[in-house]
Amino acid sequence: MEFFNYFSNVFTFANILILILGTIGGLLLGAAPGLSPTMAVALLIPFTFHMSPEQGLIMLGAVYTSTVAGGAISAILLKIPGAPANIATVMDGYPMAKNGKSTEALHYCFISSFIGGVIGILVLIFFTPVLADVALKFGPSHMFWIAIFGVTVIASLDSKSIIKGLFSGAIGLWLATIGYDAVLGVERFVFNPIFSGGINIIAALVGLFAIPQVLSMLEDKQSQADQFQMEKKNLFESFKYNISRIKALIVGSTTGTIIGLIPGAGGQIAGLVSYAQIKKTSSNKENFGKGEPDGIIAAESANNAMVGPSLVPLLTLGVPGSPTAAVLLGGLLIHGLFPGSNLFTVYAETTWTFINSLLVAQFMMLIFGLYISGLAKYVMKTPTHYMAAAITILAIFGTYSVQHNFADVIVMLFLGTTMFFLSKFGFTAAPIVLGIILGPIAETNFNQAKIIADTQNGIFDYLTSGPLNLTIIALCLISILYGVYGDKEKRKTR
Amino acid sequence: MIKIKNLAIVIFVMILSILLAIASFGAGNPEAYLFPRIITSIMLLLSLLLLVFHFYEKDYQTETINILKLSPILILIIFFIFTGEYLGFYFSTSIIFLTICYFYFPQKKDVKKLLFFLLIGTCFMTTIYFLFSFFLKVQVPRFFLL
Numbered sequence: 001m002e003f004f005n006y007f008s009n010v011f012t013f014a015n016i017l018i019l020i021l022g023t024i025g026g027l028l029l030g031a032a033p034g035l036s037p038t039m040a041v042a043l044l045i046p047f048t049f050h051m052s053p054e055q056g057l058i059m060l061g062a063v064y065t066s067t068v069a070g071g072a073i074s075a076i077l078l079k080i081p082g083a084p085a086n087i088a089t090v091m092d093g094y095p096m097a098k099n100g101k102s103t104e105a106l107h108y109c110f111i112s113s114f115i116g117g118v119i120g121i122l123v124l125i126f127f128t129p130v131l132a133d134v135a136l137k138f139g140p141s142h143m144f145w146i147a148i149f150g151v152t153v154i155a156s157l158d159s160k161s162i163i164k165g166l167f168s169g170a171i172g173l174w175l176a177t178i179g180y181d182a183v184l185g186v187e188r189f190v191f192n193p194i195f196s197g198g199i200n201i202i203a204a205l206v207g208l209f210a211i212p213q214v215l216s217m218l219e220d221k222q223s224q225a226d227q228f229q230m231e232k233k234n235l236f237e238s239f240k241y242n243i244s245r246i247k248a249l250i251v252g253s254t255t256g257t258i259i260g261l262i263p264g265a266g267g268q269i270a271g272l273v274s275y276a277q278i279k280k281t282s283s284n285k286e287n288f289g290k291g292e293p294d295g296i297i298a299a300e301s302a303n304n305a306m307v308g309p310s311l312v313p314l315l316t317l318g319v320p321g322s323p324t325a326a327v328l329l330g331g332l333l334i335h336g337l338f339p340g341s342n343l344f345t346v347y348a349e350t351t352w353t354f355i356n357s358l359l360v361a362q363f364m365m366l367i368f369g370l371y372i373s374g375l376a377k378y379v380m381k382t383p384t385h386y387m388a389a390a391i392t393i394l395a396i397f398g399t400y401s402v403q404h405n406f407a408d409v410i411v412m413l414f415l416g417t418t419m420f421f422l423s424k425f426g427f428t429a430a431p432i433v434l435g436i437i438l439g440p441i442a443e444t445n446f447n448q449a450k451i452i453a454d455t456q457n458g459i460f461d462y463l464t465s466g467p468l469n470l471t472i473i474a475l476c477l478i479s480i481l482y483g484v485y486g487d488k489e490k491r492k493t494r
Numbered sequence: 495m496i497k498i499k500n501l502a503i504v505i506f507v508m509i510l511s512i513l514l515a516i517a518s519f520g521a522g523n524p525e526a527y528l529f530p531r532i533i534t535s536i537m538l539l540l541s542l543l544l545l546v547f548h549f550y551e552k553d554y555q556t557e558t559i560n561i562l563k564l565s566p567i568l569i570l571i572i573f574f575i576f577t578g579e580y581l582g583f584y585f586s587t588s589i590i591f592l593t594i595c596y597f598y599f600p601q602k603k604d605v606k607k608l609l610f611f612l613l614i615g616t617c618f619m620t621t622i623y624f625l626f627s628f629f630l631k632v633q634v635p636r637f638f639l640l
Binding site for chain 1: 498500503507514517521523525526527528529530533534536537540541543544547551555557559560563564567568571574575578579583587590591594595598599600614615618619622626630631632633634635
């Protein structure tokens, strides 16, 4: 029960203020169509660089939690999911709004997000230290394979094609080798002096997630759907009804928790799987798609239940459970915090304060979500050209502010523009980002493994012997085979 | 509008892999380049697989990119890369803000609208100035007073 020892740390004036600002900002950003939680967290990371590690992580955690829930506002009122995690919410949320029950739908959304979210954070609190202890037994070969597993799993789950996903991951791993080799001190691939410091993680994160979004915003003609008026609805009644839908809550929270624990899966899969499950097991299947509250409750409890567990593999092994968690890993690294057991020993205070703040953020999300969701309509109405201009300028200033280096801004703009063109053909940003983040971990452990292996039977034997190595290799292969299977299924449906 | 075929992207990926492999294998110090060599070998293999699957699956997907619509922002990005440091961040990003707002405003544009964007841009850039220069204490490249 170590987390209790640091619970009071959350309740300082500065931390509460950051939580409130993060939650309100996250809800409004989440409600803006086109602003995904991943992009919101990526844009915010440079700002947290100037805060203490605790405060920075609290801000990022609050934004992560609330953008996922906030995305449901535009899903319900505009039929445009604010984030991929809210795709399933559209199916019954929008019909409910169309039937004059938009406030009721928003109530269910935030209440079930809260319940799912709290369950997810409890899983994070109780599972993480156990897994962190297991991670202590990992040697260089295991850590090397874990880093590779992180790339393969996100390549297979977050890409339209497994080959393109793996290629993106490989690009990320290669980009991470630019600059000085940490072990031998040799300068590698510095074709231009601006690359001598290597690729800055923040520049890559902001560029790969924000710039393609800006370009596609400006390229598309976005037609604004009709927005529904909010009716008056008693909050207590909504609570009572929501709690009575225990089956939908259990299905959503359980599915979200399990999917969150699977590295790379993310909220979109959690929402869609739980929606399919509740629809399959419901006695009134015919109401789904026409405004069935169970559809919203299951989808929203699932995508928020995913948030906590997605951080379990991240904090213990450095393998993120979702694309947003991958960006959050960048946030940890810029504060000098490396995933693993050290987080729960050397940096226990920072880590537990962050985890506890996620629990408090769920309450904030519920309170502010219920009361300010009406305000989000103004954000949703923000014209695309203002949004694109603001994101571009924030991306430029944010990237520059980390190292005061103009080269980072050039790298950010170059990577982002290239990513926009590549994304048209099924290449995705998440595997590249994870490759850049996990690249140094993979290479350092590979080099250490090589030094050890040189005194034994060689590197191949060292990397492929032992049950733990074989298990992680098997997981890598399973994730690739899953991607191959997914591609085959997609071809069948084409 | 420009149309880009999937084959063009596959060829681009292949050329990129070959270039990176040449850079990795052609460099001295095999110790330092061992890991990049493994990665570029995997990239070569994957790009070959992409080419094989392109013909095997007859994936003749063509994507259209509205380059005409994107040209103002792409020109702005290039303009910023070359001049941002000399013209100063506040000055050059103000130009970016104004240009994006003006060119991508979907309705009819006139001088009144331009003045309105200028007002919004000034408010936004003032917020950015206070946020970065006062709150975060970030000294960005400047041009005259901006």
